[in-house]
Amino acid sequence: MAEPKTLVNPLFLRDEDLRQGIELLFFAYRDFTARGDAILAKQHFGRAHHRVIYFVGRHAGITVSDLLAILRITKQSLSRVLSQLVRENYIEQRTGTSDRRQRLLYLTEKGRTLEQELTSEQQGRFAAAYKDAGAIAVEGFRKVMLGTMDPSSRKHFQAPDKLNDKLNDKPGDK
Amino acid sequence: MAEPKTLVNPLFLRDEDLRQGIELLFFAYRDFTARGDAILAKQHFGRAHHRVIYFVGRHAGITVSDLLAILRITKQSLSRVLSQLVRENYIEQRTGTSDRRQRLLYLTEKGRTLEQELTSEQQGRFAAAYKDAGAIAVEGFRKVMLGTMDPSSRKHFQAPDKLNDKLNDKPGDK
DNA sequence: TATTTAAGTCAAGTATGCTGACGTATTATG
DNA sequence: CATAATACGTCAGCATACTTGACTTAAATA
Numbered sequence: 385m386a387e388p389k390t391l392v393n394p395l396f397l398r399d400e401d402l403r404q405g406i407e408l409l410f411f412a413y414r415d416f417t418a419r420g421d422a423i424l425a426k427q428h429f430g431r432a433h434h435r436v437i438y439f440v441g442r443h444a445g446i447t448v449s450d451l452l453a454i455l456r457i458t459k460q461s462l463s464r465v466l467s468q469l470v471r472e473n474y475i476e477q478r479t480g481t482s483d484r485r486q487r488l489l490y491l492t493e494k495g496r497t498l499e500q501e502l503t504s505e506q507q508g509r510f511a512a513a514y515k516d517a518g519a520i521a522v523e524g525f526r527k528v529m530l531g532t533m534d535p536s537s538r539k540h541f542q543a544p545d546k547l548n549d550k551l552n553d554k555p556g557d558k
Numbered sequence: 559m560a561e562p563k564t565l566v567n568p569l570f571l572r573d574e575d576l577r578q579g580i581e582l583l584f585f586a587y588r589d590f591t592a593r594g595d596a597i598l599a600k601q602h603f604g605r606a607h608h609r610v611i612y613f614v615g616r617h618a619g620i621t622v623s624d625l626l627a628i629l630r631i632t633k634q635s636l637s638r639v640l641s642q643l644v645r646e647n648y649i650e651q652r653t654g655t656s657d658r659r660q661r662l663l664y665l666t667e668k669g670r671t672l673e674q675e676l677t678s679e680q681q682g683r684f685a686a687a688y689k690d691a692g693a694i695a696v697e698g699f700r701k702v703m704l705g706t707m708d709p710s711s712r713k714h715f716q717a718p719d720k721l722n723d724k725l726n727d728k729p730g731d732k
Numbered sequence: 733t734a735t736t737t738a739a740g741t742c743a744a745g746t747a748t749g750c751t752g753a754c755g756t757a758t759t760a761t762g
Numbered sequence: 763c764a765t766a767a768t769a770c771g772t773c774a775g776c777a778t779a780c781t782t783g784a785c786t787t788a789a790a791t792a
Contacts, residue, residue: 396696397685403616405684406677407714408703410609413587414630415708430778435584442577448739456588461780463740485738485789503580510579511571513705517698524691524698529582531687534589540581604747622770635749637771659758659769 409532416509420502427498432457432465434502437491440475441499445488447480454540474498583706590683594676601672606631606639608676611665614649615673619662621654628714648672 420434427433439454440446452462466489469475474495480486491499514522530538594608601607613628614620626636640663643649648669654660665673688696704712 396688396693399681401696402681402684402688403677404700404715405688406612406680407616408700408707409587409590411711411714412703412707413583415711416583416706418708432779438580442581449737456592457779458781459739460741460782464779467740480738483738483790485787487739503577506580507573507576509706510576510702513702514571514576514579516705517701520694521698521701524695525702526578526582527691527695528684528687528699529586531690532590532683533582533586534592537585537589540585541578602746606748623768631748632750633770634751634772638748641771654769657759657769661770 405528405532416506419505423502423505429468430465432461433469436462436465436469437474437495437499438503440489441491441496441503444490445478447486447488451489469495579702579706590680593679597676597679603642606635607643610636610639610643611648611669611673612677614663615665615670615677618664619652621660621662625663643669 417431421431424430424434435455436451439451443450448459448462448466452459455462466475470477473492476490476492476495477487478490480488517525530541591605595605598604598608609629610625613625617624622633622636622640626633629636640649644651647666650664650666650669651661652664654662691699704715
């Protein structure tokens with residue numbers, strides 16, 4: 385419409401190459417989650433449990449609503465998984481101090497152990513891939529991934545301090 | 559064990575950076591599939607239908623067993639989705655000529671239209687991301703994605719002719 | 733006090749996967 | 763040619779991870 389993109393169409397923007405992008409993401413994600421799924425299955429957990437454990441580990445003290453915003457699932461879907469994890473002592477809930485309606489989420493020792501098992505497998509995949517591909521490739525990977533995701537999701541990849549600000553923003557919280 | 563990796567641990571192999579890789583993949587995949595899911599929902603289809611339509615479009619005349627190998631699901635799981643797509647005239651089955659047990663799969667016009675709608679949305683995401691990031695970044699993205707996936711999955715990204723050879727390998731097929 | 737917010741819950745439903753067991757047509761093999 | 767193997771389909775049952783909608787409770791806020 386406004387810009388005739390067909391006139392400036394580098395090789396890597398051909399239909400074929402764009403399909404390759406789609407497929408790279410498909411196969412990478414499928415393989416990336418497979419091993420974790422297998423580990424989880426032993427505990428009778430699924431991928432949903434993994435995601436909860438991962439992000440609670442990442443953001444200790446996260447509220448339920450912030451977790452819902454990250455996962456983009458419904459409260460009811462989270463509820464089943466979360467209450468299971470609390471019941472089986474992987475996650476601990478503490479009443480918020482500044483807002484006592486909140487239930488802040490933390491991993492227990494048991495939860496941290498499982499989180500490490502799952503995360504280290506996936507980190508191992510990235511460690512190997514990053515090492516083989518090199519620093520420049522890693523930066524390219526980062527750029528492309530950020531480019532494909534919704535703009536609203538990119539805020540998760542700003543400076544870590546800023547992210548924590550966003551998640552725990554109670555101004556007078558000493 | 560054999561190699562003490564902790565001694566050679568460049569900046570981009572720190573725990574934090576490896577976690578960022580995990581999260582880039584998570585958020586990118588989540589956003590990448592969201593719009594398609596919404597389009598599919600109108601037709602009362604799900605992501606499973608999308609995958610079938612995509613790969614049948616990509617490999618016209620693929621056999622059921624080759625499709626199963628790509629998707630890594632069971633025959634029964636595919637069956638439900640596939641028979642629905644055949645019944646509603648998105649996919650056509652033709653008896654194989656060299657092996658009459660095979661049911662070769664093709665998109666119908668209706669199927670091709672839906673495939674295009676779904677694929678072009680995702681291609682648009684990659685087109686924008688590739689354009690912003692540049693050719694070097696695209697190559698880096700490709701390397702890292704290939705590195706994270708299982709070695710067995712990398713064969714899907716060899717020269718396209720070779721892939722077709724693999725899928726339609728009837729040596730004497732004139 | 734009235735409203736909003738954070739979190740949890742009940743009920744019902746859908747999509748996608750699984751296992752196991754069979755059936756049928758076709759091809760390959762002893 | 764009889765038997766085995768292959769490609770595909772299907773029936774039945776089950777589990778998990780999601781969904782929407784309605785409602786409750788407790789706490790914060792206007």
